[in-house]
Amino acid sequence: QVQLVESGGGSVQPGGSLRLSCTVSTDANNIAVMAWFRQAAGKEREGIAVIVPPSGYTTYADSVKGRFTATQDNAKKALYLQMNSLKPEDTGMYYCAARDVAWTGPSTTPWYDPVRYNKWGQGTQVTVSS
Numbered sequence: 001q002v003q004l005v006e007s008g009g010g011s012v013q014p015g016g017s018l019r020l021s022c023t024v025s026t027d028a029n030n031i032a033v034m035a036w037f038r039q040a041a042g043k044e045r046e047g048i049a050v051i052v053p054p055s056g057y058t059t060y061a062d063s064v065k066g067r068f069t070a071t072q073d074n075a076k077k078a079l080y081l082q083m084n085s086l087k088p089e090d091t092g093m094y095y096c097a098a099r100d101v102a103w104t105g106p107s108t109t110p111w112y113d114p115v116r117y118n119k120w121g122q123g124t125q126v127t128v129s130s
Helices: none
Strands: 004-007 010-012 018-024 029-039 046-052 057-060 066-074 077-082 092-100 126-128
Touching: 004 092, 018 029, 018 092, 018 126, 029 066, 029 077, 046 066, 057 066
Parallel strands: 010 126
Antiparallel strands: 004 018, 018 077, 029 046, 029 092, 046 057, 066 077, 092 126
């Protein structure tokens, strides 16, 4: 049973940085794809970065491109999100998500569609405010 646990959220001023971590309770071979999502109050969950564990391939939403970097450490079974040049609009709950290799759920929707993922962490709050 894959479990995800996020950490590293907090409060920061605009222009600041935070690094989120997501620990995964299984080997990278059992994960087809992982992603970071965020959800601001009153808004839908937004996919911001995806990473494919075997290759490390990543892509980003336009809203964070050039500011956020997703990386993986297979030895530590961890996923990271380095967030730089943070803006007030980056405020929200940040979630780590994963899709099991064996899961047969939706697979043809875009990577930023939450229905592609069957495992979710509990979330970690990021607040950007002066």
